[in-house]
Amino acid sequence: MASSIQQLYRQVTGDVLSSKDADYDQIRRGWDLTIDHYPKVILVPHDAADIAAGVRFAHESGLAVAVQSTGHGMLYPADDNLLIVTSRMTSIQVDAEARTALVEAGTTWQQVLDTATPHSLAPLLGSSPHVGVVGYMLGGGIGWLARRYGFGSDSLRQIDIVTADGVLRHASPSENSELFWGLRGGGGNFGVVVAMEFDLYPVPALYGGSLVYPEQTAGEALRFYRDWIRTVPDELTSSIAIVSFPSLPQVPEAFRGKTLVLVVAAFAGPAVEGEPWMRPWLDWQAPIDNSLREMPFSEIGTITNDPVDPVAEYGSSDMFDDLSDDAIDAIVRLATDSASPLTLNVLRHAGGAIAGAPADASAIGNRDASLYLLIGGAVPDSAALATVKAYIQRYRAALQPYVRGGVWMNFMNGNGDGARERVTEAYLPEAQGRLAALKAKYDPDNMFRFSYQLTGLGTQEGSTVGEGRVKPSA
Numbered sequence: 001m002a003s004s005i006q007q008l009y010r011q012v013t014g015d016v017l018s019s020k021d022a023d024y025d026q027i028r029r030g031w032d033l034t035i036d037h038y039p040k041v042i043l044v045p046h047d048a049a050d051i052a053a054g055v056r057f058a059h060e061s062g063l064a065v066a067v068q069s070t071g072h073g074m075l076y077p078a079d080d081n082l083l084i085v086t087s088r089m090t091s092i093q094v095d096a097e098a099r100t101a102l103v104e105a106g107t108t109w110q111q112v113l114d115t116a117t118p119h120s121l122a123p124l125l126g127s128s129p130h131v132g133v134v135g136y137m138l139g140g141g142i143g144w145l146a147r148r149y150g151f152g153s154d155s156l157r158q159i160d161i162v163t164a165d166g167v168l169r170h171a172s173p174s175e176n177s178e179l180f181w182g183l184r185g186g187g188g189n190f191g192v193v194v195a196m197e198f199d200l201y202p203v204p205a206l207y208g209g210s211l212v213y214p215e216q217t218a219g220e221a222l223r224f225y226r227d228w229i230r231t232v233p234d235e236l237t238s239s240i241a242i243v244s245f246p247s248l249p250q251v252p253e254a255f256r257g258k259t260l261v262l263v264v265a266a267f268a269g270p271a272v273e274g275e276p277w278m279r280p281w282l283d284w285q286a287p288i289d290n291s292l293r294e295m296p297f298s299e300i301g302t303i304t305n306d307p308v309d310p311v312a313e314y315g316s317s318d319m320f321d322d323l324s325d326d327a328i329d330a331i332v333r334l335a336t337d338s339a340s341p342l343t344l345n346v347l348r349h350a351g352g353a354i355a356g357a358p359a360d361a362s363a364i365g366n367r368d369a370s371l372y373l374l375i376g377g378a379v380p381d382s383a384a385l386a387t388v389k390a391y392i393q394r395y396r397a398a399l400q401p402y403v404r405g406g407v408w409m410n411f412m413n414g415n416g417d418g419a420r421e422r423v424t425e426a427y428l429p430e431a432q433g434r435l436a437a438l439k440a441k442y443d444p445d446n447m448f449r450f451s452y453q454l455t456g457l458g459t460q461e462g463s464t465v466g467e468g469r470v471k472p473s474a
């Protein structure tokens, strides 16, 4: 092995590290602190040729390959295998006339915002600009423009990828089109993405922010939210959250140590068009805090101010077709229980352009879900992890009569067990067969095994897709 590592070192222009190197600890760590992995070899590639050399090296050495950009979405540790860290491949080209961006594998959404928004163009990023473009897109990608323009991956035009045989391939609607279909939702299963090109949209400004209400209003607020989202246009993407804020100095004093209800929204347009849609909330009840404002698209990250520094969190997700009063009561009871270790209980509104595309437009399933729930808590140590896991299991079991089944894999980050158990819920039955066939074709030895488990999909008995009920595992 030592000699082949030396050989890899000579073949690439990027860096090759083992545990003996000073930078090893810093580079192996990603944003999600629950994944503390010790790869045998780390490759920090400079270009596609380096990636291809790394994949061939792994093949010859019998190593599996994990890919890390920012480390926001890792599911399993890459212990004793090859970790390819793409964070130095960040070149980006925006074509303002064609309204496209072409980015390398390690680019973050912040870098796309910095380059695209001076042209009044917006990408389909999610809540955090610090997430990596490629990992987000491979999992589908759903953000504040989702109801207007669809999944982030719906905006993809072409992808370059090094597959398990070490070959650089091009995937687009006209070339390797089946691979292109599978890459939009199938995760990092088919190889190492080198670059992606996607559409940008003419959204120079947003009207967005949050309205904050006291914990006691939670039941009434969720009912109001359920009725209100039936009236709003596709330009408006929103969520309602029950959040338990920690008593930390960085939390605004008015929120510190409190459980509060947040209505968070983004309207894809100026205040004059967005404000009327939010007015029903102000008429309903005066909020404790109101941060709604018109903002340049470049400030989209301020809508939720997701944590930038690494955290250890564990979470899960569910989906609803509609919210009955009983479902709302169950959510409020679980979210506001004084014994709850969860910090976040978020219901996000889907539909719009997500549901408007054909069900088989890409690999990603559940386009017809109306609402999705994200729940999670901080897990600084193994005792906290056990407590949060157990609570989430109880939570999901209590919601079982109301959920429709289904999950989007981007929301299983940090929850490898759940991702393994629930992968069949993420894809339609026909898509499962197509994904398994793609996996067998492009990665027959499951070299890329640190993403969602697609091998053998579509052949298992008891698929839960479309059956409307999920097993209450976290």
Ligand SMILES: Cc1cc2nc3c(=O)[nH]c(=O)nc-3n(C[C@H](O)[C@H](O)[C@H](O)COP(=O)(O)OP(=O)(O)OC[C@H]3O[C@@H](n4cnc5c(N)ncnc54)[C@H](O)[C@@H]3O)c2cc1C
Residues within 6 Å of the ligand: 030, 067, 068, 069, 070, 071, 072, 073, 074, 075, 086, 105, 125, 126, 127, 128, 130, 131, 132, 133, 134, 135, 136, 137, 138, 139, 140, 141, 142, 143, 187, 188, 189, 191, 192, 193, 194, 306, 307, 410, 411, 413, 450, 451
């Ligand atoms: C704070 C936070 C906010 C989020 N908000 C949203 C949101 O609003 N909407 C949404 O849809 N998702 C959201 N996510 C989920 C996020 O999109 C996924 O976790 C995504 O996988 C992160 O991608 P990454 O590249 O940053 O992370 P990484 O951990 O670096 O990568 C995640 C996985 O993507 C794959 N991957 C990454 N790069 C490559 C590559 N070059 N080739 C092949 N495979 C690759 C690998 O399987 C890797 O394990 C959020 C996550 C966090 C932590």
